[in-house]
Amino acid sequence: MASPLERYAELKTAADATYAGWRTPQRPRIDVAIDTSSLANGARATRDAIEANISERNAVVDLGRVHGYGMQWLHPLVTITFPDGASVVYGPVRAEHAALIVDIATGAKPATSTLAIGTIAGERAGIPSLREHPFFALEPKTGRRLIHRLGFTDPENLDHYIATGGYHAAARMLDRHQSPAQVRQELIDSALGGRGGGNFPAGTKWNFLATAPGEEHYVICNADEGDPGAWVNRVIMEGDPHLLIEGLIIAAYATGSKGGFIYIRDEYPLAIARMEQAVRQAQEAGLLGEGVFGTEMNFELRVIRGAGAYVCGEETGLISSIQDSRGMPRVKPPFPAGAGVFMKPSNVNNVETYANAPMVIEHGAQWYLEYGTERMRGTRLFSFSGDIQRVGFMEIPFGVPLGGVIEACGGMLPGLQLKAIQSGGPLGSMLPAREVPNLSMENAPFSALDALMGGGGIVFLSDRICTIHMAEMFTQFVEEESCGRCTTCHGGNQRQTEIIRRTIAGEGRHEDRHNLALIDRTLQFSNCVHGQFSPKIVRNTLRFFSDEYERHSAGRTCDALECEGLIRFRITNQGDPRLAEAQDICPVAAITGTPGRRTLDEAACIRCGACTDVAPNAIVREAKPATPRLVALS
Ligand SMILES: Cc1cc2nc3c(=O)[nH]c(=O)nc-3n(C[C@H](O)[C@H](O)[C@H](O)COP(=O)(O)O)c2cc1C
Incomplete structure (x- = not known):
């Protein structure tokens, strides 16, 4: 019978051939980044227009897909890979650029274009390497670790994952009969901390489950990611779904679990679809189910669609929801390792925590410890958004200064000043700009200010926001x-x-x-x-x-002019033709009258601001004049 590494070698040989044909294709290929952020920015229309253009012209060009590279302010992103293996990233590519992109792919137009951002493989004269972009200045100099496949593989293709080293860690672990205790010890030595926000040592948590009584153990992946501004788990699931599966196989082996669940929030349909597809692919390849890699290990993994409640992200609420009960957290103890899903011992970790496990097992704890700080080891994925020039995600070592992050993000949008940063979601924190010099990207400096760094999302708020x-x-x-x-x-x-x-x-x-x-x-x-x-x-x-x-x-004023009770809207220019549009758009019909004689009824107005958005030169948003306040008679 073939050993796990022999089975892996068979899979790898076939995968290498497929992947080599993709990396250096015979015909040029246009890959549109298809992920939730790209789709929200019109990637579907871009893809359709490119497809139509290729077919109209009978162009000798293929069309493929990748996950975005992190530069979400430039979405939709498109990568052209030429037969010599050079890949150039372009963005933002809209439907109207379809002909230009096809021209570049066929060689009718030069690769240099105002839309060219950088090369990710090979060279093209006049186009810098994407890694030189200031957005990536804080990423590890030796290259990305956790998300090294993004942009370089089709996330829906199992062969691409295997050809780029995927499933080797799991196969070797099973082949060498590395004991579950050794695997857990490697995790402990790596100091990998839980990425859900708490940084609890993953290996120690796995020990709790491994040593729990009974035969029926479960590993559960928390993919309920609900904090506004945090989408790092989504990136892993949409961009490299097999990485998470491999992490869960390692966790299952290390903890003696035969069953696993990936609980994904309902608002992530693409992540759900990609994870379900990846699970099917892994089952068909003999990497999940009965006899993982031909060994005696059995591991059934299921994707669960979340119930759409924030509190289902809390581990006991999540467990309850998996069981089809109402998603209600319960008092701890007992912790999940004592009584988890179906009251059986279970381990709950965040997506990114599991996704780090293959790296630790493949390269060893010492390699993993190269980055990060004394208290938080390794790199982590962060998503940055708000009023900054460059919205996107990057993988950075723990401990880099927050000031450097703002620089990498290009600073604030023109004319805006940083006022606050919001991190850790609705249960997290809001810190003023003056604290930024004291903050680095790890939990301790945030905690010192009674704040939370949280699960990977930081939102930069400008002075136009009222805190x-x-x-x-x-x-x-x-x-x-x-x-x-x-x-x-x-x-x-x-x-x-x-x-x-x-x-x-x-x-x-x-x-x-x-x-x-x-x-x-x-x-x-x-x-x-x-x-x-x-x-x-x-x-x-x-x-x-x-x-x-x-x-x-006390002062009854809102400097940012946002708070409904402290502002009003007033028509200042009856001659502006856009007033008609403002009148139409008002959801409560507070604007009435005919051209030249329109009035805005302050009592009816709900201060939504839709009118001034469409007619900024005709309607002002201003502070409501102070009303006399009742004063107690002495
Ligand atoms: C209301 C609430 C929501 C939470 N949402 C998430 C979530 O979306 N993802 C997550 O990993 N942890 C979330 N947590 C933390 C989990 O309860 C748990 O600590 C975490 O999944 C453990 O994983 P880790 O050790 O890998 O960090 C939430 C906690 C609370 C109280």
């Missing part, structure tokens, strides 16, 4: 997403939201600060972290944006 308005958005979200099990959480969050909402409505009260602090203290008694962390953003706002809070509450 109290932002806090209201988060408090409302956390209130709605409270599972309702404990009164402390759902009642406390209702009260917190009421106060913040009243503040932005221009009705802040002197006693609000005191009451918010009281609610904060009470919420610490919630059953789970959802309730316990829910007052964090408000607490940050009161501490770091105290002046702004006071101006809302």
Whole structure:
């Protein structure tokens, strides 16, 4: 019977041939980046237009797909790979550029074009290497580790994964009869920490499961990624789905698990589709199911579509949801290693945590330790968004300064100043720009400020944002997403939201600060972290944006002109033809009248701002004149 490495070699030989034909194709190939961010930026229309152009002209060009490279502000991205193996990335490529792209691919036009961003393989005179782009300045000099396949493989092709070294770590682990304990020790030595935000050592957690009683153990992947501004798990699942599967095979072997679940949030349809497809491919290739790589290891892996609730990201809520029960966190202990899915011992890790395991097993703990800091080892994927010039994701070593990140992202959009950074999602934090010099990309400096770095997403907020308005958005979200099990959480969050909402409505009260602090203290008694962390953003706002809070509450002004109760809209130019459009778009018909005689009814207006968006020269958004306040008679 063939050993796992012999089986792997067979798969690899076939995969190498397929991949070589793809890397250095006989005919030029145009790969459109197909991932959620690209699709949201019109990649489907770009692809359709290129396809139509190729067929109209009968061009000798193939069409393929890759995952984007991280430069999401330049989406839709397109890569042309020429028969000599050179690959050039172009963007943003819109449908109207289809003919140009096909011309470049066929050689009718030079590869240099204003749309050319850089080469990712080979050379083309006049086009720099993509790695020289300042956006990648903070990535490891020796190249990407976790996401090295992005842009270089078709994520839907198992052969591409295998040809680029995929599944070798799992095959070798099984072939060498490396014991589960040795695998866990390698993980412990690598100091790989949980990427869900807590940085809990993955190897130690795997030990809990491995040593738990009973035969029926499960590994569970938390892919519920719900924080706004965080999409790093999605990148892994859409860009390199087999990496996650290989990580789960390693975890299953190390913990003696025969079953596994990948719980993916409902809002990630492409990630779900790609993961389901990859699981099928792995099953057909004998890498999952009965007899993994021809060994005695059995491992059934299932993809579960999430229930669409934020709190299902909390591990016990997630377990409950997998069982088809309502997604409600429960009190811990028992922890999942004691009583997990179907009350059986289970291990829950984040997508990126599992996805790091093949690297650790392939290259060893020492290799893994090369990057990062004393407290947080390795590299991690971050997504950066907000009012910055370059929105996208990058893989950076822990510990790089946040100031360097802002530089790599090209700084703020023209005319805007950085005001705050939001990290860790709705249970996370909001820190002012003045703290940026004190922050590096690891948990400790954030914790020192009572903040959270979180699960990989950082949003840069400019001075056009009102932090109290932002806090209201988060408090409302956390209130709605409270599972309702404990009164402390759902009642406390209702009260917190009421106060913040009243503040932005221009009705802040002197006693609000005191009451918010009281609610904060009470919420610490919630059953789970959802309730316990829910007052964090408000607490940050009161501490770091105290002046702004006071101006809302006592001064009745919102400097950013965002808070509904403190602003109004006024028609200033009756002659502007766009007023008609503004009148049409108003969802509550607050603008009435005929050309030259239009009026805006302040009482009916809901301050959505749609009118001034379409007619910026005719309608102003301004501070509402102060109304006299009742003063107690002495
Ligand atoms: C309300 C709430 C939502 C959470 N959402 C996620 C999530 O989307 N992804 C995640 O990995 N962890 C999330 N967590 C943390 C998980 O409970 C758990 O700690 C994590 O999946 C462990 O994985 P790790 O050790 O690999 O970090 C959430 C926690 C809470 C309280």
